Amino acid sequence: MNSIAERLTEVRSSISAACLQCQRDSNEVTLIAVSKTKPSAAIAAAVAAGQRHFGENYVQEALQKIQHFANHDDLVWHFIGPIQSNKTRDIAEHFNWVHSVDRSKIAQRLNQQRPAQLHPLNVLIQVNIDDEDSKAGVAPEQVAALAAEIMQLPNLVLRGLMAIPRPQPDRAAQTQSLAAMQRLFLRLQAQYSQLDTLSMGMSDDLDVAIGHGATMVRIGTAIFGRRDSNEPNRSSE
Numbered sequence: 001m002n003s004i005a006e007r008l009t010e011v012r013s014s015i016s017a018a019c020l021q022c023q024r025d026s027n028e029v030t031l032i033a034v035s036k037t038k039p040s041a042a043i044a045a046a047v048a049a050g051q052r053h054f055g056e057n058y059v060q061e062a063l064q065k066i067q068h069f070a071n072h073d074d075l076v077w078h079f080i081g082p083i084q085s086n087k088t089r090d091i092a093e094h095f096n097w098v099h100s101v102d103r104s105k106i107a108q109r110l111n112q113q114r115p116a117q118l119h120p121l122n123v124l125i126q127v128n129i130d131d132e133d134s135k136a137g138v139a140p141e142q143v144a145a146l147a148a149e150i151m152q153l154p155n156l157v158l159r160g161l162m163a164i165p166r167p168q169p170d171r172a173a174q175t176q177s178l179a180a181m182q183r184l185f186l187r188l189q190a191q192y193s194q195l196d197t198l199s200m201g202m203s204d205d206l207d208v209a210i211g212h213g214a215t216m217v218r219i220g221t222a223i224f225g226r227r228d229s230n231e232p233n234r235s236s237e
């Protein structure tokens, strides 16, 4: 088994290769190391190997880790999981980014609860690009309305869109969803020129996502190894 540092190097070289293939600068793509369910020691190993952006899905677990690394003020914490409204205060107070905003009520609460002394919270609208019942996210045709609303909220900065496409067996099928996200993003960016972030791309579709304009990719297992099957779910949190 390779170390976390070695696996990070491999993931970074896959990102560079994908960028080279589509003639993008690899500085345009930020790697988010998804550390959900993994201990602080694993995060520390990644930090020692130069990783700075971490993604977490479960609020209580994340708060402990953020606390643990409180004196590393260059770490950037991304909340990427489904958001229950009773968790918005903890998210607003402790994270730098939220990728999974998918309804007005959540945006309003994050805005109200973001502490005044912190920078505005960076947010992405999660899009349910493959229209899956099981997935969070707004329908593509609802993105514009939610974006317009978030633009009015002073303690949030809308940065772009996020998606978790349905796992697909082949590249052609992956391409459809990722290309649809890119079109949606470009259309929104034409309206709000400050948008600069498209969060999509996981282990299996990394290169296709980068080929379609992803600026943040989210990788867990390929860096930290497999997660236990007893992952907490929303109700048990």
Ligand SMILES: *Cc1c(COP(=O)(O)O)cnc(C)c1O
Residues within 6 Å of the ligand: 034, 036, 057, 080, 081, 164, 202, 203, 218, 219, 220, 221, 222
């Ligand atoms: C868990 C998770 C990932 C990373 O998944 P891996 O299969 O471990 O690479 C990426 N994005 C989101 C939203 C996740 O919940």
